[in-house]
Amino acid sequence: MGFMKTALSLLISLCLITCAPAKSSYFGETSFVGVTADGEEITFANLAKDQIAMNVYSPDCVPCWKEIPALNLLYAEIQNKFPTKAIYMVVDPYQIVPDVTDELPFGQVYQLAKERMKVEIKNRNIQIPIIFMKKPFRVKEGGLVTGTPETLLFETKPLRLYYNFLGSISELTTKETIEKDPKFNFFRYQFGMESI
Template identity: 90%
Template sequence: MGFMKASLILFVSLCLISCAPAKTSYFGETSFVGVTISGEEISFATLAKEHIALNVYSPDCVPCWKEIPALNLLHSEIQKKFPEKVIYMVVDPYQIVPDVTDELPFGQVYQLAKERMNVEIKNRNIQVPIVFMKKPFRVKEGGLVTGTPETLLFETKPLRLYYNFLGSISELTTKEAIEKDPKFNFFRYQFGMESI
């Protein structure tokens, strides 16, 4: 009797494991596409990376400015030590360009947003690659991203959001201080850059 019960439990367990649902996209992230400053289109679902971080930025967001040193530090470390990962600073061009409507074509809004972000790059020493997101990505009330700063962490194959980091990663300014910041280290842990 004990053998049959154990066999049945093993059989049911194996069925449940093999019948578990596959990882899926929940927020339409597989359709996220953007354009770099140089004009290259990026489809995040097809990037040959294991993990992708999208830091949502706005030139009108003071905490966004304050976290740039931490983002630059992360970007540098990722480039040197984690080739399977990537971080981008993304903007919703319809959100950062004053007085544009949704009816204006992406190409026109992209040009205006690019001009604005070129000033940001120069004035704020942004070293993280910038991507101008196409619809359906939007920073808006009721959407996936409702404000800035916010950093979305994705795993790939398929592209799937697994963590949404609200607020600044760190607003400290020196490398030494940033590296000791618990929020910064929590981000690194969530992004698979270290274990706690």
């Protein structure tokens, strides 16, 4: 009888291990593609990084402007200390260009969005790389991202969303105050930049 219980326990354990669901994407993340201001196409699922942060920005969003110093600080730290991570500012060109419709081809909307973001980069001192997202990524009601600012945190292999940081990461302005901001440090913890 003891042998049967042991064999049954082993069989159940083996089944649970081999039948456990694999990590997978739930929001179509694996199809996320964007274009840099230089015209380079980026497929996020193919990036050789362990974690990716996508900060969703809009030029019409005041909290988005206010978090730029914190994003620039994070970008510099990630570049210098965390080579397996990446952070990008992403925009939905169909959302940031006034009076365009979904029927307009991406190339035309991209050019208009690029011009608008060129002004933003200059006026707001944006240092973080900007990516213009292609469909199916959209900022819209009922979608994954419904407003800005919002920062999506992804694991890779496969690319999948593991945390959605709503609102600004920090709206403080100096390095000293930003580094003490609990929201900023919570982001760093969630993105594996520090432990609690």
